[in-house]
Amino acid sequence: MQKVVSISLNGNSYQLEEPGYEELRVYLDRAEARLADSPDRSEVMADLEQAIGEKCRAVLGPHKSVVSAAEISGIIREMGPVESPDGKPADAGFAPGEAPGPTPGLHPRKRLFKIREGQMWAGVCNGVAAYINVDVTWVRIAVALLTLFSGGGVLLVYIVLAFIVPYADTAEDRAAAFGMPFNTEELIKSAKKNFEEFGDKYRWRREWRRQQRHWNRQFRHMNEQLRVATAQAAPIASQTARAIGSVFVPIAALVGAILFVAWILAMFSLVTQHTIFGWPLPYHIPMWVGLLALVMLYLVISGPLRMIRHGGQQAGGHHPGWGLLHGLMWIGFTALLFWAAYNFFPGVRELIDQLMWAANLTATTISETIV
Amino acid sequence: MDLTEKLVPLRKGLLEFVILKIVAGDKVYVADMLKLLGPTEFATQEGTLYPLLSKLRREELVDYEWQESEAGPPRKYYKLTAKGRTQLSTLNDYWKNLNRTLADFGN
Numbered sequence: 001m002q003k004v005v006s007i008s009l010n011g012n013s014y015q016l017e018e019p020g021y022e023e024l025r026v027y028l029d030r031a032e033a034r035l036a037d038s039p040d041r042s043e044v045m046a047d048l049e050q051a052i053g054e055k056c057r058a059v060l061g062p063h064k065s066v067v068s069a070a071e072i073s074g075i076i077r078e079m080g081p082v083e084s085p086d087g088k089p090a091d092a093g094f095a096p097g098e099a100p101g102p103t104p105g106l107h108p109r110k111r112l113f114k115i116r117e118g119q120m121w122a123g124v125c126n127g128v129a130a131y132i133n134v135d136v137t138w139v140r141i142a143v144a145l146l147t148l149f150s151g152g153g154v155l156l157v158y159i160v161l162a163f164i165v166p167y168a169d170t171a172e173d174r175a176a177a178f179g180m181p182f183n184t185e186e187l188i189k190s191a192k193k194n195f196e197e198f199g200d201k202y203r204w205r206r207e208w209r210r211q212q213r214h215w216n217r218q219f220r221h222m223n224e225q226l227r228v229a230t231a232q233a234a235p236i237a238s239q240t241a242r243a244i245g246s247v248f249v250p251i252a253a254l255v256g257a258i259l260f261v262a263w264i265l266a267m268f269s270l271v272t273q274h275t276i277f278g279w280p281l282p283y284h285i286p287m288w289v290g291l292l293a294l295v296m297l298y299l300v301i302s303g304p305l306r307m308i309r310h311g312g313q314q315a316g317g318h319h320p321g322w323g324l325l326h327g328l329m330w331i332g333f334t335a336l337l338f339w340a341a342y343n344f345f346p347g348v349r350e351l352i353d354q355l356m357w358a359a360n361l362t363a364t365t366i367s368e369t370i371v
Numbered sequence: 372m373d374l375t376e377k378l379v380p381l382r383k384g385l386l387e388f389v390i391l392k393i394v395a396g397d398k399v400y401v402a403d404m405l406k407l408l409g410p411t412e413f414a415t416q417e418g419t420l421y422p423l424l425s426k427l428r429r430e431e432l433v434d435y436e437w438q439e440s441e442a443g444p445p446r447k448y449y450k451l452t453a454k455g456r457t458q459l460s461t462l463n464d465y466w467k468n469l470n471r472t473l474a475d476f477g478n
Contacts, residue, residue, distance in 0.1 A: 012444065031418070040425035047421040050444065051401065057443055080416025085387075085426045 004066055009053035010046050015065060016056075020072030024052070031082035038084045052079065113168035113177035121299065122162035130178045147288065148366065155291060256305045263298045267291065286367040289359075382412060388466070389413050390423065391451065391459045394433050398448040424449060432458055 005021035007014055016024065031048060035041040055075045056067045067075075112131050114123035125143055129136035146154040168177040266276050270290050274281060281290045342349050393404055401420055408415050427433045432455035435447040451459065 010444075035422065038422065038425075040422065040429060044422050044425050047401075047425070047447070048417065051417045051421070054402075054443055078416065080418035082418040083422060085423045 002066075002069075009056070010049040012053050014053065014056050014067060016067045016072060017069045020067060020069035023069065023076060024072050027076050027079070034082050035084050044082075048079065048082065055079075110178075111173075111176045112165055113173055114162070114165050115168050115174070115177060122158075123167065124158055124161045124165060127165060127168070127177060147292075149370065155288065155295070159295065252305050256302060259298070259302060259305070263294065266294055270294065286363055289363045386413055386415065386419075387423065387427070388459075388462050390420075390427065391432065391455060391462065394449050395451045395456070395459055398436070398438075398450045400438075400446050400448050404449075427455070431455075 003018040004015045005018050007016060007021060007024075028045070028048070032041065032045060035044055038044065052075060055078065056071075059067060059071050059075075110131060113127045115126040115130060116123050117126070119126050120140070125139045126136050129139045132139075143154060143158065147158075166173070168174045270276050270281075270287065274287065276290070276294070281287070342352060389408070390404070393399060393407055399407075401417065401424070404420065405415060405417070424433065424435075428435065431452055433449050434452050435449045437445040438448050440446050
């Protein structure tokens, strides 16, 4: 049995066996790299795709709908290496039979993406770390220090990046974010290599991972039991949740949008007039602290809203209303906790006031030292 | 460098000339060109031919039109332009001169 990949060649769809798909992808990537300087690149690529499509159609019939890997190899041999007539002199000669090997243009170009795995805020630092190939901690430290010394300028850059840089959500994006070849074979190869190095150097770490896996398994098992129990007990509850969800998701989206606009306006007014909707910052709080606070505030408020929206949209797996309930509970819980703590525990109140005071003092001191 | 290697750039340079000659006849489709070239010294593959044709079109020496085919999507049929025709006759003359010069130098 072979896994089949559906592809589109110049507007027509074909089904290829997976190894064949890989080979064809490499061929076309290489062709595109060769034609990188040619003004006819898109036209030639379309011509090549059409020619390949025609050859694929020739091997298909009423009772054969998939092009085999061997047939793709044959087609690629027939097509021959792509040469740019006005580019640099191609290394291969006139005759077919270029030795297959990695070419510089083969690997996907590295691109800046936001990366969700292990993100702190928007995943920008994570993406930058992957892009320049250093540990994310260093990037975070650098961003924090630069924020302090640039008086908030870097923070603005961060915010701008958070909005314009896309998330790496597909496997190909992720490969491009790390600049790794997206090719099953290469992935397996690099995984194997990593594993071997890992085995020698970090034996204790492997032990630790194993222990962690064990815990994870237990946790999953527990979760599964819980899920089965709730599924049996709560068809009504989930229906209710779904009904509430259908009401709340649009509201959450609307509130989220309003909040976002308000936030942008607040940032804008803070930067231009040094007030937040007419409310001036206390004189000893520098502007960047205000900006930081606004960003934090926005994230804290918008987080649960986002959770509601995503939970509501999520189909299958969990109950659709789960994210919504979770989000609402989270908002309510946080608010209640703060309110209760501030009102009923003088110690906490004192602590929060003191913390605020200390934060203000630190901020003033830092800003005074810099200025 | 052995002899065959020396002949490669020669054939490569002449391929453009040969293509113009082929296109000068009837309108042709790439598969037909490949079939014509196949048994000759100029046997070529799509990977070389398509980029070359695109370049010739950019230089306005050839042009193409879409024609329906019995099976599958429409195909590009190439033909020579007026500019291509003048360049082809220049090339023809040049080639004849070249032959004469070579003959004049003796065996």
